[in-house]
Amino acid sequence: MTVDALPAATLPERQPVRIDRAAWLALPAVIFVLALFIFPFGYGLVLSFSPLEAAQGWLANYAKFFADPAYYGTIAKTLWLALPATLINVGASVPIAYRMRVPSGGQRFVTTLLVIPITLGTVLIADGLLTYLGPQGWVNRILLGLGLVDSPIRLVHNYTGVLLSLVVSGFPFTFLLTLSYITGIDPVLAQAARTLGAGPWRQFKEIYFPLLLPGLAVAFCLTFVQAFSVFPSAVLLGAPAGATRVISIAAYEAAFENYDFPMASAVAMIMGLVQLAITVLVLSGRRLVYRGPVGGGKG
Amino acid sequence: MFMRNASQTRAGAQAWNIAIWVVMIFFLVNVGAMIATVLLNSFATRWLGTWFPAGLTTRWYSSAWSEFQLGDVLFVTMQVTVAVVALSALIGVPAAYALARAEFPGKRIVQLLFLLPMMVPPITYGIPLATVLYKVNLGGSLAGVILANLVPTVPFVIMVMTPFIEQIDPKLEAAARVFGANTFRVFVHVLVPLLAPGILAASLMVMVRTIAMFELTFLTAGPDSQTLVVSLYYAAFAAGVRAGQSISAMAVTYMILTLAWLLIALRFVNPTQLVTRVKT
Structure with missing residues (x-):
């Protein structure tokens, strides 16, 4: 497509300000995101205020959500899965990524292996864990063989199965993200601290950790948001009618089992709102800590 | 002491x-x-x-092939993936060029606009998106699945390609212009050859992500437009109806498909690039 072919009249922001001609190349992508991301969100928002039974008023879907424990209970159930999973994944990622911050063959090997569970995705992990953690699976056979348990323990079709799947799929993601932040910190800073007599622990506490915190806040948010939108493993590995009836299941049921799209949109909006709330909370906490260059030298 | x-x-x-x-x-x-x-x-x-x-x-593989119509499913998966890779490059690369080279009012808003679909998880925006697609009769069709899958991949291509284009010397384009090439010719004869490695890497990553994208395909696919990962979900969901080994054979087929492309992608990109999406 040539730039000149674009109709200038429909374009926003026709101002006397100079606009590089190449800027119009972004137009198809802007239109695409507006049409397939922003518009559906707006449409969903409006739809959520237009309940199927119009007589009940425009807030009926939200009123229904917060009156019915089958709906409002999903927030607590999802948080109860997503927060521990996020804390485990972030908590484990920091020391391990710190240990592996220096580029090496081992680092490349481990990062390559960790990309595999990310690539396979949650459906395959759920399917695999179903057998692996099941009563006949290797985990239970090993526990029985070691005499740690007398009978197979229940690891699937309950809370534990979903939490474990969130660790399997979430940890590699959090770790690689943390690693990319930690390798962005100039090691010269820590060398300076070492010259002044700081051991590994103090180098971490005084140099790396404060510089890592802003990145860690982002990693926390992304991990949390992913865990909060858990769906396939909550159905396959969990108890989708009980302990792991997460909010995405409620939204899916409303849309594709009850064909109540306004209600489904309301649930999706609430899900987005909780994710936004936690993200804003964590990222605003970030302002309290150091923000600035993570490079050494002339900065 | x-x-x-x-x-x-x-x-x-x-x-x-x-x-x-x-x-x-x-x-x-x-x-x-x-x-x-x-x-x-x-x-x-x-x-x-x-x-x-x-x-x-090895009999579970032939039984899985017929039980789950894997031939049809793989053909759909291929159609979706090829279309998503091609379209996301076609829409994303020019936009990345604009962000890398051009100054324009509202650039920061446009950048934020492209960041949003990667920050919001698919299941959150997938439900309103599926609602809209069903409203315009694209829900349950191959076109609907392709459109939905493009929502995260177009911004992904833009995010990968923008820094890649920034590091190409603008003088090369200026030289072509001096010799009378218009924007289109600069793009085809100068930029595309220079960008080829970046486009290849981005396309491979889009490919792997699209094969593995469950939520958006699940919410928008009909019976004839399921990709392999969605069929695998339905098979695992109805476990007990079929032999477990059959489902495992299907899972292995899916693993081979994704990991083969991952292996190819890893020849061109660093593993951390597959996840690093947001810089502070």
């Missing part, structure tokens, strides 16, 4: 090191064993109450 402290610290650091490696290896071994379970189960004649299957067979 100093000496004892130093040796204590060293012993502590040693223990810490070992602990870290133990955790990491424990994690990787479990993931490996999980994959091995699926692999072994797909070849098992019978596997109940023992460490290893009673015998090995």
Whole structure:
């Protein structure tokens, strides 16, 4: 497509300000995101205020959500899965990524292996864990063989199965993200601290950790948001009618089992709102800590 | 006193090191064993109450092929993936060029606009998106699945390609313009050859992501437009209806498909690039 072919009249922001001609190349992508991301969100928002039974008023879907424990209970159930999973994944990622911050063959090997569970995705992990953690699976056979348990323990079709799947799929993601932040910190800073007599622990506490915190806040948010939108493993590995009836299941049921799209949109909006709330909370906490260059030298 | 402290610290650091490696290896071994379970189960004649299957067979693959119509499913998966890769490059690369080279009012808003679909998880925006697609009669069709899958991949291509274009010397384009090339010719004859490695890497990553994209395809696909990962979900959901080994055979097919492309992608990109999406 040539730039000149674009109709200038429909374009926003026709101002006397100079606009590089190449800027119009972004137009198809802007239109695409507006049409397939922003518009559906707006449409969903409006739809959520237009309940199927119009007589009940425009807030009926939200009123229904917060009156019915089958709906409002999903927030607590999802948080109860997503927060521990996020804390485990972030908590484990920091020391391990710190240990592996220096580029090496081992680092490349481990990062390559960790990309595999990310690539396979949650459906395959759920399917695999179903057998692996099941009563006949290797985990239970090993526990029985070691005499740690007398009978197979229940690891699937309950809370534990979903939490474990969130660790399997979430940890590699959090770790690689943390690693990319930690390798962005100039090691010269820590060398300076070492010259002044700081051991590994103090180098971490005084140099790396404060510089890592802003990145860690982002990693926390992304991990949390992913865990909060858990769906396939909550159905396959969990108890989708009980302990792991997460909010995405409620939204899916409303849309594709009850064909109540306004209600489904309301649930999706609430899900987005909780994710936004936690993200804003964590990222605003970030302002309290150091923000600035993570490079050494002339900065 | 100093000496004892130093040796204590060293012993502590040693223990810490070992602990870290133990955790990491424990994690990787479990993931490996999980994959091995699926692999072994797909070849098992019978596997109940023992460490290893009673015998090995390949018949589950042919039964999975016919039971789950894997031929049709793979053809749909291929159509979706090819279309998504091509369209996301076609829409995303010019936009990345604009962000890398051009100044315009509202650039920061446009950048934020492209960041949003990667920050919001698919299941959150997938439900309103599916609602809209069903409203315009694209829900349940191949076109709908392709459109939905483009929502995260177009911004992804833009995000990968923008820094890539920034590091190409603008003088090369200026030289072409001096010799009378218009924007289109500069794009085809100068930029595309220079951008080819970046486009290749981005396309491979889009490919892997699209094959593995469950949520958006699940919410928008009809019976004839399911990709492999969605069929796998339905098979696992209805476990008990079919032999477990059949589902495992399907899972292995899916694993081979994704991991083959991952292997190719890893020749061109660093593993961390597959996840690093947001810079502080």
